[in-house]
Amino acid sequence: MSDAYYLHLTDRLRDLIQDPEAFEDDRLPSERVLAERFHTTRVTLRQALAQLEGEGRIHRSNRRGWFVSPPRLDYDPTRDAGFNDYVKAQGRRPRTEVLLTDTRPHPPAAEALGLPFDRPFHHIRRRRFVDDRAVLCESLWVVPERAPQLLEGDFTGSLWGQLRERWGLTLAHRSLRLYSEAIHAREAEALGVAAGTAGLSVRRTIFDEQRRPVEYDEEHWLHNALCIAVELENSV
Amino acid sequence: MSDAYYLHLTDRLRDLIQDPEAFEDDRLPSERVLAERFHTTRVTLRQALAQLEGEGRIHRSNRRGWFVSPPRLDYDPTRDAGFNDYVKAQGRRPRTEVLLTDTRPHPPAAEALGLPFDRPFHHIRRRRFVDDRAVLCESLWVVPERAPQLLEGDFTGSLWGQLRERWGLTLAHRSLRLYSEAIHAREAEALGVAAGTAGLSVRRTIFDEQRRPVEYDEEHWLHNALCIAVELENSV
DNA sequence: TTGCCCATCTGGTATATACCAAGAGTCTGG
DNA sequence: CCAGACTCTTGGTATATACCAGATGGGCAA
Structure with a gap:
């Protein structure tokens, strides 16, 4: 089941957040923007974000957005x-x-x-x-x-x-x-x-x-x- | 935000799994059955299940179903x-x-x-x-x-x-x-x-x-x- | 200058629906 | 009696859409 699209999404987002030049101040683009960029819906995109959150790579701040997590x-x-x-x-x-x-x-x-x-x-x-x-x-x-x-x-x-x-x-x-x-x-x-x-x-x-x-x-x-x-x- | 329905659902499911007589062999009813019983969709129901999973109260076994977790x-x-x-x-x-x-x-x-x-x-x-x-x-x-x-x-x-x-x-x-x-x-x-x-x-x-x-x-x-x-x- | 209001952006919640893939049990033909 | 195929049930994935509520920042009024 590694052919689920949200897992590919997870991989691509992981690459994205590891690129220090991808965006400023560690803030990810909004869910709507990311969903459009990857040609999917917010629902699926959020599955990928949840994966990365579980991996400890990103976190969210209430209704402000998603952020790249600093080292533990x-x-x-x-x-x-x-x-x-x-x-x-x-x-x-x-x-x-x-x-x-x-x-x-x-x-x-x-x-x-x-x-x-x-x-x-x-x-x-x-x-x-x-x-x-x-x-x-x-x-x-x-x-x-x-x-x-x-x-x-x-x-x-x-x-x-x-x-x-x-x-x-x-x-x-x-x-x-x-x-x-x-x-x-x-x-x-x-x-x-x-x-x-x-x-x-x-x-x-x-x-x-x-x-x-x-x-x-x-x-x-x-x-x-x-x-x-x-x-x-x-x-x- | 404690008025979200899925949180009420979480509470009711928590009660359900704490009742030893609710069902046999620690296996929860299927998502479809639960969704119907609580008058909601599988999507929302799964949010509640995910909460309980995070609390460590239930776990899933691949495509077999959800189970009440034993003590840690x-x-x-x-x-x-x-x-x-x-x-x-x-x-x-x-x-x-x-x-x-x-x-x-x-x-x-x-x-x-x-x-x-x-x-x-x-x-x-x-x-x-x-x-x-x-x-x-x-x-x-x-x-x-x-x-x-x-x-x-x-x-x-x-x-x-x-x-x-x-x-x-x-x-x-x-x-x-x-x-x-x-x-x-x-x-x-x-x-x-x-x-x-x-x-x-x-x-x-x-x-x-x-x-x-x-x-x-x-x-x-x-x-x-x-x-x-x-x-x-x-x-x- | 300061304080408030409001438009706009964000994620959060929810419905309805569809199809897929793996598990589990049954049925059937050898 | 047993192995394999078939079927039904399960969770897993995905689309499309809508509205809510908190965060934010700009602009207007005092």
């Missing part, structure tokens, strides 16, 4: 080099926006950390950009006893760094869960994409050296914005 | 508990098929391991099933000097286990790269899905304690078949 960001969720630092280290421009902070219970965090359901957490919700593209929306829930005046600080930087420096915490036991998902409405809105867009979810549960619960967080990434890269030095 | 498999790519073992431990039925073995150069493996491009590798290509559903297609390239008679063994089990037991190797330095992808034609065929289906790619590069290159492998998983779960016990 290398990201190691087991470390906390600080978003700003590792984005810069890869020659990109980081930005962080805090969307919300409050203190309230959150049953999923409580369950992950083994605490009662009605236990409150310090909650930070933020959105992060690479080169002005929103790529990630995350929520962090911190056990208040571990970091009492947490919410009085600044959260555009590294949270783990603060936990270490301001409260002397060691983040010794870390549990990671990672899977592909469809981005939910709330996160989709924050990221400026349609609900249901392909995403990658990263959840972390952190305990300190005394096995006391410290933090739980959920990151929702655009699926084509990142490549998880982990280096391990100990034997199996 | 927990998988820790940093360990080698052995596929058969951890699948069984989660109450599922594993199976492994060896598709191909040979010895030949493979530039990507050579690059990852820091070897000359024309250096040959022992190559194993296999496909793995959970409850008779093909969920994973992988290729392994092993440095022949590390495991000379590798290809004379049996490869339906744990490769790392063999490397340790038959050649006394320690898999000390492991580099992981993980990202979402569109499954390529060859892997898609092996998995019985359409090319371009959403997948998750896991690449590992392994060195032994003396930093000698040992192995490079690529796994291509159906995106909704797994949840990466990693436990880390050392401090950041």
Whole structure:
């Protein structure tokens, strides 16, 4: 079935977006223009675009158009080099926006950390950009006893760094869960994409050296914005 | 935009597939039947199905139909508990098929391991099933000097286990790269899905304690078949 | 200069329809 | 009894068309 026309279309569009001279500022021509140029309908053309989107080569911004995706960001969720630092280290421009902070219970965090359901957490919700593209929306829930005046600080930087420096915490036991998902409405809105867009979810549960619960967080990434890269030095 | 009909459809279908009594053997009614039942066209219905597919709730098998997806498999790519073992431990039925073995150069493996491009590798290509559903297609390239008679063994089990037991190797330095992808034609065929289906790619590069290159492998998983779960016990 | 409105562009959603190709089961002739 | 052909069902691909809703930018009015 490789003789489907939309697959040929996909190939030709792939060639097109790999040609840096094909168009300016990484924006593809409109669907209507492309459909006409390739003598097909928008419906078929959109199948080809969806393929390339799945490959991570292009992405859409709500009703603005299709764009060539930049290279994926290398990201190691087991470390906390600080978003700003590792984005810069890869020659990109980081930005962080805090969307919300409050203190309230959150049953999923409580369950992950083994605490009662009605236990409150310090909650930070933020959105992060690479080169002005929103790529990630995350929520962090911190056990208040571990970091009492947490919410009085600044959260555009590294949270783990603060936990270490301001409260002397060691983040010794870390549990990671990672899977592909469809981005939910709330996160989709924050990221400026349609609900249901392909995403990658990263959840972390952190305990300190005394096995006391410290933090739980959920990151929702655009699926084509990142490549998880982990280096391990100990034997199996 | 939550008033789009296909999103309501998605919700109703989600309810439907969560009802264990709705239909037998996890097979959804045909697209034509569903479209008629919900008073819409196949085109719109397929949008809703695509949403649920993105959420990992259903999957399709070539031209056979749509099926409710079983729970994701927990998988820790940093360990080698052995596929058969951890699948069984989660109450599922594993199976492994060896598709191909040979010895030949493979530039990507050579690059990852820091070897000359024309250096040959022992190559194993296999496909793995959970409850008779093909969920994973992988290729392994092993440095022949590390495991000379590798290809004379049996490869339906744990490769790392063999490397340790038959050649006394320690898999000390492991580099992981993980990202979402569109499954390529060859892997898609092996998995019985359409090319371009959403997948998750896991690449590992392994060195032994003396930093000698040992192995490079690529796994291509159906995106909704797994949840990466990693436990880390050392401090950041 | 500034702020608003509106025309126009974009992708998003939807209907109706047609034919193709592969899977699965049945029927039939050896 | 079995193999092969035939048929029916399935999802896969494709055309043509229409209208909606958000983004954008130009132009006009205060």
